[in-house]
Amino acid sequence: MAYPDDLRYSKEHEWVRADDTRATIGITSFAADELGDIVFVELPEVGTALKQFQTFGVVESVKAVSDLYSPLSGEVVEVNEALREGPELLNSDPFGEGWIAKIELSDAAELDTLMDAAAYAEETA
């Protein structure tokens, strides 16, 4: 499977679209497919300070519940409110409409600890 080249990926199957100061976070298509139909997303609160790989929310599908792990450290500045009523966006458009949260980065160097698309494709192969 191919993954968008402009994103970075974590072992916990989150993706990051980052510039120097801000990052958008979501779960990968691989994670969404593995979970099956997602029925509920527990979003973090805006203002929450996160450490890299700390849990910041929950996704619940018809067959499992999984924690969300923040791929980077920073403060939550926005959450995707559309997921409260439309959690299925995580299945239908995980890299787009199904984004989960935006964070203000506290350490952009952490980006280097994440995988690129090719490495993630290998990881999930």
Next chain:
Amino acid sequence: MTYSPHTEADRVLMLDAVGVESVDDLFADIPATVRAGAWDVPPPLAEQEVRAELARLAGRNRIPEVSFLGAGAYRHLIPSVVGEVIGRSEFATAYTPYQPEVSQGTLQSIYEFQSLICELTGMEVATASHYDGATATAEAALMACRLTRRSRVAVSAGVSPDYRRVLQTYCSGPGIEVVTVPVDLAEGGDGTTDPSAVESLDEVACFIAAQPNFYGQLEPMRDLADAAHAAGAQFVAVVEPTSLALLEAPGKYGADIVAAEGQPLGIPVSFGGPYVGLMAARMASVRQMPGRLVGATRDEQGRKGYVLTLQAREQHIRREKAASNICTNQALMALAATAYLAAVGPTGLREVAELSATQARHLAGALGSAGLAERRFGGTYLNEVALRVPDAARRHAALAERGIVAGHLLERDEPALRDTLLLAATELTTDDDIARLVGALEETR
């Protein structure tokens, strides 16, 4: 006769396999000082002898002829149909029916229980039940902490002292601070919680108040709910279910979570239970509710069916992150409550509540006009009333000797309430019972 399933040969084989000489060697790491010594138990008895001994012990029980004891558990008439229904072998399990294909009857009964509790409380969703009112209250507090992501809870001193002790125990593990908001116990006070003391609470997940409160007084629930919400907290209402036939439903005055002891609904008063805890909440909070939930659905062929639903909250799926790892349902007692509510119906429940309140007024009036007692608080009460009775402790004990339990001696819980009896009435409290109490208090003046 030994009940051990293993023969001596089995034991030798197992001991050889693990490489020790004797079973005692397996306990070698436990210091001798903390090991149980020789058991000093009497020799075995025949069944007939055991029966005789148990009958002798049971004979020492003092069953009161008349009781005005409430304080959280209430003696009501239990229609025979309740025992008949819960005695049916199809229902004779308290275990959770995970397999819907073999458990439709049990699941339907739990679904109906949940529906009845929603109707009674005016809430949107109710759980399949909990151990008892105290644990349901504590679970409600933990739920509020999850909902608000706060780690401090506030509770009115008008909530039963037993419930508050259980709450403290539940909160001690996860490190949740419990703040107590006093009730007005001053002479001439109304024995309720001051909403302005709630409004100023800082960073609390919830405020818990009881209706009626432990002293029998009716709390200003709507004002307390508003005050809790002003503090950004969930409002947890601990209610007595029979009273809901007369009082406003918690869902109407802004309760976010309702917890209750379900014993008054068809379950006999009994030391140690089993009782049943009720919990209801708003649908928006359902994923943080603890314990089992039964939902209605349709099968492949469009037929109505029942299943355990939203199980992703629960410990068999979420393990240590489950909404609760310390609860289960009380299916048999929930079934008793369901059968009871179905038997008495809305009109019957209202009659029970009205008659209980009427007899409580008759009780307070009879004691008052005989000059034996006066109300300790102003305000309003329902089926239970706190009365000032001079020399209460001595007379409470003297009446017990005569087969009369003169309610609950409040100074046992609250030193400020010396010489105060908490007396409950229900539809089973007769005018004769009240006359006996008046007579006995006269004689012990």
